[in-house]
Amino acid sequence: MFDWNRSCSYDEHQKRRFHTTARSRLKKLAAELGLPSGSYDLRSNKAGIAVSGEITLHHDRAYIQVGQFGMSSGHGILIRTCKGRKDYSGGANHFVALTMLDNIPALAAAVRAITGVGHFSGHSADRHAA
Incomplete structure (x- = not known):
């Protein structure tokens, strides 16, 4: 399991792993949300040596950014x-907490609740039909 709270500051190896792992998880998030290929951009900005930089999934109606900008609060995923x-x-x-990157279905639920973007997986459609 990746340690999302281990600082990337002045640690190029950790920063590389942070970006690689976050990009991978955001790709899984896009799949979980049912976003078609080409309907979003996935960007990585490593920024300077003293910060984590950020990894962004930018859809036409949702903006999701991962970084270590909320370390003291435990938050590091911006959704809007x-x-x-x-x-x-x-x-x-x-x-929401960076650790939500370890639970993609829960993160997808948060994205849907905040933005309305993405389909519901599982039997949620059945609940709405009842």
Whole structure:
């Protein structure tokens, strides 16, 4: 299991692993949400030596960014609505724990609740039909 809270500051090896692992998890999130290929961008900005940088999944209606910007609070995933892939400020900011990257179904549920983006997996459609 990846240690999301181990600082990337001044640790190039940790930063590389952080970015690689976060990109992989965001790809899994896109799949869990049912986002078609080409309907989102996946970007990585390593930034300077003293910070983690960020990894961003940018859909036409959702902006999800992973970084170690909330270390003291345990938060490090920013989720907000947006109006297209050129909208970098979007709706209100919502933060969840970095460790949610270890539970993609729960993270997808949070993204759906905040943005309305993505399909529900499992039997949730059956609940709405009842």
